[in-house]
Amino acid sequence: MSGSRSYGIMGVPALGVKRAYQVGDVVEMRKPHPCGGAAWEVLRVGIDFRIRCLRCGRLAMLERRDFERKVKAAHTADAGVEGG
């Protein structure tokens, strides 16, 4: 009698997954804009990110690394929005 049972690992924890930002995402910065608005819309992604203040409409450009450091929360279409 030979009985072998194999255990397949199905659930792989999704740790260390980088959040992918997309054009149209709304992000909240750690430091509010001087106008008082903290929400920005992503207009362009890539090596540099172009964002627009949703309150005053001012455009800003940040390096990706800089952008990711300054973002406090992101409200994407996919992820659930965390109320603050």
Ligand SMILES: [Zn+2]
């Ligand atoms: Zn502003």
